[in-house]
Amino acid sequence: SQQGEEDPQALSIQEGENATMNCSYKTSINNLQWYRQNSGRGLVHLILIRSNEREKHSGRLRVTLDTSKKSSSLLITASRAADTASYFCACGTSGTYKYIFGTGTRLKVLA
Amino acid sequence: EAGVVQSPRYKIIEKKQPVAFWCNPISGHNTLYWYLQNLGQGPELLIRYENEEAVDDSQLPKDRFSAERLKGVDSTLKIQPAELGDSAVYLCASSPFRGDYNEQFFGPGTRLTVL
Structure with a gap:
């Protein structure tokens, strides 16, 4: 079963605009990761946020985590055509050392 | 540094036939994962190895x-x-250590088609 549910399922924006995607999860986590998957390729790790963190930045990426609402968001600023990909959240539960991935958001950035 | 290597990249077989996928993780990574990914879905864990x-x-x-x-x-x-x-698609991933904050490095996957 999938722990995380991403919203929206698909998103289409113009180059230069910001893209926001959300992840909601069901059980308590100790960290959450975001991954990107380009068409037909493996997943690439983007950023990890721990349960005691509320916000994290990496380049044009900004991740927030609200453990009270069991949700996280990924913001990509000043999007580029190369950002076109599927984005997945992966929820890590303490002590299990495994991650359960969400259903993904398919982002399309139009040039 | 070489990434996670998987082979074959594509495999087409008829139902009831056997098939095998191979994965070579990043050198030094103790943790290895096999995932299954259906079209339009996120990866689902099949098995995880520690060494x-x-x-x-x-x-x-x-x-x-x-x-x-x-x-x-x-x-x-x-x-x-x-x-x-x-x-x-069958994905292999590896991580450098055992712990709660593991970044996973994924291979390109093997796309299996069963006819």
């Missing part, structure tokens, strides 16, 4: 799927016999 020990195989359909990681390095995932519903 040569399978520490989580609860999601592996053991009636037809098997896996091994001899010597704690490369790994093989086998399906015998394959069914139509096994058509998917």
Whole structure:
């Protein structure tokens, strides 16, 4: 079963605009990761946020985590055509050392 | 540094035939994962290894799927016999250490089509 549910399922924006995607999860986590998957390729790790963190930045990426609402968001600023990909959240539960991935958001950035 | 290597990249077989996938993780990575990814879905864990020990195989359909990681390095995932519903992408990933904050490095995957 999938722990995380991403919203929206698909998103289409113009180059230069910001893209926001959300992840909601069901059980308590100790960290959450975001991954990107380009068409037909493996997943690439983007950023990890721990349960005691509320916000994290990496380049044009900004991740927030609200453990009270069991949700996280990924913001990509000043999007580029190369950002076109599927984005997945992966929820890590303490002590299990495994991650359960969400259903993904398919982002399309139009040039 | 070489990434996670998987082979073959594509495999087409007829139902009831056996199939095997191979994965070579990043050197020094003790943790190895096999995932199944259906079209339009996120990866689902099949099995996780710590060195040569399978520490989580609860999601592996053991009636037809098997896996091994001899010597704690490369790994093989086998399906015998394959069914139509096994058509998917099989992803291998590795992590450098055992802990709660593991970044996973993924291979390109093997796309399996069962006819």
